[in-house]
Amino acid sequence: MAETQSIARTFPVKPKLKPTSANSSTPTLESKYWKSFKTPKEIQTPQTLVSSINSIVFSPTSPHDFAAAHSATVSIFSGKTLEPKTTISSAFRDTVTSASFRSDGRLIAAGDLSGAVQVLDPKSRVPLRRLRGHTRPVRVVRYPRVDKLHLFSGGDDAIVKYWDITTESKIYDLLGHKDYVRCGDASPVSDDMFVSGSYDHTVKVWDVRVMNSGAVMEFDHGKPVEDVIYLPSGGLVATAGGNSVKIWDILGGGKLLCTMESHNKTVTSICVGKIGKESGEEAQQYRILSVALDGYMKVFDYAKFKITHSMRFPNPLMSVGFSPDCSTRVIGASNGTLYIGRRKVKESESMELGDVGGFGPVEVPRRRVLRPSYYRYFQRGQNEKPSEWDYLIKKPKKIKVTEHDKLLKKFMHKEALLAALNGKNPENVVAVMEELVARKKLMRCVSNLETEELGLLLKFLQRYSTMPRFSRFLMGLTKKVVEMRAEDIKSSDELRGDIRNLKRDVEEEIRLQQTLLQIQGIVTPLLKIAGRR
Structure with missing residues (x-):
């Protein structure tokens, strides 16, 4: 009955054991989305600036130019071409630490280590206002959401200042x-509201309408706070410090x-x-992007509380x-490298927008009319995808059947096992053994093997029993083979030698696994200690 049922089995037989790997998972759509940010080949972007990139900020208005603060300079790059557009350096006396565009994108404010806050025109590069008041280096400068007449700043003097730009005075x-x-x-x-983070581990929420009572809210991050941002809803705040990013509910x-x-x-x-895109349902899918000194950029879906993508860069990342x-x-690195990525746009999407990533309109090339005298005339439609109502007729692929598959079809079990062993392909041998187990014929084949054939089987077991992919199946088979053919x-010196070799390999594998466990026990506490720092 078992042999009759086995006729319906598909050939060729394949091993059921599959290697497991952490990298074998299929990439998600979101992972593909973040990997699509590539540097355009036709744009020669300067890769190395003078020093660490302390701050990167985008203009809120189209075409969304961005500014990079490094050394005593603010470099502004074009949002269309990604090439340097303006460099502002004469206005600063020391390293620029932070920059912020006004809501209309026409002005930019920046602070430096001298303690000054400058308000500049990006086009003329002329300082329009100089705000003096900090006694130590300024570390953060921000414009409000829409307000064009005020800004706030914070520095190493542990003071947050709220400024009136028109009068150059502190409020x-x-x-x-x-x-x-x-x-x-x-x-x-x-x-009227903003948030500040400090190396005293605290984050404070300020409201300029009720300044008499101090900060309206305070929470402890637990480590020196390196960065803090509002999330788009306005009711959540994300803080970064140590090796962690935390989400706080202000409401x-x-x-x-x-x-x-x-x-x-x-x-x-x-x-x-x-x-x-900017509009539509997809616009509501926000993510937190974090960079660290370990060189990784992480993408965090705070709606599902999980990491959705990770990318490694060769240098410590600063902004x-x-x-x-x-x-x-x-992304700005500690050695002055800018990793600028632009998302690839599909051809259909480009046609809708009329341009590709801001590089100008797309001209659709005219296709030549096909005529019967052209070779492409007879090859047309070969790569066309079928529509929903088309009937697709595929030519069946010819399956190559190996010798052991032919023997299994004829129920020549012992011959099929020997053919696989002589083929020296471990996957085929294990596949045949699994098929014989399903037919309940494997041990009968083993009992019928001649001395030379048994030696061939023992040599196979000695070589592949310690391989992690096959060890569970082959070690159980080895035990039964030794008991059955003891x-x-x-009575055979050659077979005894095969058993000695098999025993030696198994003992060596056990010693290796014990050593690895000892190393793991030593390294694991060290990694935990390093992660806390």
Whole structure:
């Protein structure tokens, strides 16, 4: 009955054992999306600047130029060509640490290590306002969401200042931090609210309408805060410090919602990235992009609380920015390298937009009319995909049947096993053995093997029993073969030698596994200690 049922089996037989690998998973659509940010080949972008890229900020207005703060310079790049557009250096006396575009993109404010805050015109590169008041280096400068007449700044003097740009005067000194103020962000829903982060591990929420009572909210990140941003809803705040990124619910009283600890070193910068186009349902899919000194960029879906993509760069990363139109991603490294990526646009999408990534209109080439005298006339439609109502007729592929498959079809079990063993392909041998197990004929074949044939089987077992992919199946078979053919093995010097070799290999594999476990026990605590730093 078993032989009758086995006729319906498909050939050729294939092994059921598959290698498991962490990298064998199919890439997700989101992973493909983030990998699509490539540097355009036709654009020669300068790769190395003078020093560490301290800040990257995009203009809120189209075509979304972006500014990189490095050394005593602010370099502005074109959002269309990604090439340097303007370089502002004469206005600064020391290293520029932070920059911010005004809501209309016409002015840019920047702070440096001298303690000054400059308001400049990117086109003329002329300083329009110089705000003096910080006694230590300025680390963060931000414009409000829409307000064009005010901005706030923070520095190593542990003070957050709120400025009136028109009069170059300070309106408020916001006190409360006990250490360097290194980061901050303006609320996306209110011009009167902003948030600041400090090396005293705290993040404070400020409202300029009620400054008499100090900060309206405060929460402890647990590590020196390197960056803090508002999320698009305005009710959540993300903080970065140590090797973690945390999400806080402001509307819920500063409740901690989630902690993401996927970096091995200090997270230096975070920003919000948006998947999809500017309009439509996809525009609501926001992600947090984080970069760290370990050289990794992580993409965090804070709606599902999971990491959706990770990318490695060769240098420690200091800053990250993502354009409002979802087309450009810029990462700044500690050695002055800018990793500028532009998302590839599909041809159909390019036709709808009328251009490709801002490089001008696309001219559709005219195709020559096909005539019977052309070779392509007879090959037309070969690569066309069928529509929904087409009937697709495929030519069946000829299956190559090996010798052991032919013997299995004829129920010549022992001959099929020997043919596979002589073929010296371990996958085919294991596949035949599994098929014989399904037919309940494997041990009968083993019992009928001659001495030389048994030696061939033992040599195969000795060679592949310790291979992780086959070990579970072959070790069980080895035990049964030795028990069944013990008398034959004792009477043959050659077979005894095969058994000794098999025993030696198994003992060596056991010693190797024990050594690896000991090494793992030593390394694991060290990795945990390193991750906490």
